[in-house]
Amino acid sequence: MVSRRNFFKGAGVAVTAGLVSRVNAATLPEIVNMSGPATQQPSLPASGRPFNPVITLNGWSLPWRMNVGVKEFHLVAEPVVREIAPGMKANLWGYNGQSPGPTIEVVEGDRVRLFVTNRLPEATSVHWHGQRLPSGMDGVTGLTQRAIEPGKTYVYEFVAEHAGTFMYHPHADEMVQMAMGMMGFWVTHPRNPAEHRVDRDYVMLLNAYDIDPGSYTPKVNTMLDFNLWTINSRSFPGVAPMVATTGDRVRVRIGNLTMTNHPIHLHGFSMEVTGTDGGWVPKSARWPEVTVDIAVGQMRAVEFVADKAGDWAFHCHKSHHTMGPMGHSVPTMIGVKQDDITRKINKLVPDYMAMGQNGMGSMATMQMPIPDNTLPMMDGQGPFGGIEMGGMFTVLKVRDGLPRNDYRDVAWYKHPKGKLAYEWTGDKPPVSQAPKMDSGVPATEVTVRKPQSHQH
DSSP, X not given: OEEEOOOOOSOEEEETTEEOOHXXXXXXXXXXXXXXXXXXXXXXXXXXXXXXXXXXXXXXXXXXXXXXXXXXXXXXXXXXXXXXXXXXXXXXXXXXXXSSOOBEEEETTOEEEEEEXXXXXXXXXXXXXXXXXXXXXXXXXXXXXXXXXTTEEEEEEEEOOSOEEEEEEOOSSHHHHHHTTOOEEEEEEOSSTTTTOOSEEEEEEEEEEOOOTTXXXXXXXXXXXXXXXXXXXXXXXXXXXXXXXXXEEEEEEEEEOSSSOEEEEEXXXXXXXXXXXTEEOOGGGOOEESEEEEOTTOEEEEEEEEOSOEEEEEEESSGGGGSOSOOTTOOOOTTOOOHHHXXXXXXHOXXXXXXXXXXXXXXXXXXXXXXXXXXXXXXEEETTEEXXXXXXXXXXXXXXXXXXTOOOOOOOOOOOTTOSOOOOOSOOOOOOOOOOOXXXXXXXXXXXXXXXXXXX
């Protein structure tokens, strides 16, 4: 839900050169907040130069006002509550009511003025990641500007010189503030709306948190061992699907502000890498992929033609990044007979169930009790049962005849006759075992000690 407040009055407004007068402070753009997790339908710009808007999954784009030819935005850094998925909320820090903050959309050549109000309990700043701009507008606390103290408002102003896809985040107490969710997307559209045009243009930020089951606030000192891997601070099945009409050319802009790389994989199609955070890739230099690896601090724009109707998975290919909170130190129990110990434990805990003897897939349908405000390891229901995923996973839904500017979710795909995998019910050949090999050398017992640290 969007709320519009009265102009924020009485805050101290400053730029690197000093304070702005109280008269000018009273003319700040109004603050617009978004509290719900639904994907907001894009709309064409009501003022300024024309462009084709992007779609932020489970998010929105920040409105602006035109002031004597300058496009003005108002960002508010503040504590927020974000629903990670149904059943779990997190106490985060973000912008304008959400984490990540709203997407900022401008046009190449726009002069942009950004008012940043700090409602956090500590000082902050905003770094415009990837932008070419004056040094004094780069947002690095102590190096290029004074920190934005709590209750203060600073002004950043520069020309969006290059079309492309960028990010924004603090450069003040960065480990804490980014671990709390402070980040957002920035898209600078080309001057000519026909340039780099696609039919559907999605944006998503990859971020990660370490939140103990049953708690609400991330552990900000975690370096690598995160347990919540998210797309726009949402974990599957809370991540909205991408939808497209059969034949659409689709772009997905993906930014990575986690502490590890992510190999993003799309089922059913071949993608072209058409852009990086450094700019657009010339057509002669583009290359096809089905999995695109995105390093820390990088952005990749990929494009493909959605020419096959269906439901197609889109996810990080690190398998533990497509799972909910889990304990990495849980031992592997595959093949371990647990009958005796289960009977003994059942005398003390009647509802105890042995897990892991035959794999973990059944956990998605067990509906086991878990702490309040946490997510199961695997979740999500599809048309044929449990999807057994979580974290950085969503679905691309391609359908015939969808309205051009409609991004609402659609029902599961109905497969044509003869186009669905099925169970074989005929005769089965006898199962044979591979012959045993006798090398003539006595067997050697090897003991392997697994490292205790966990690297992502």
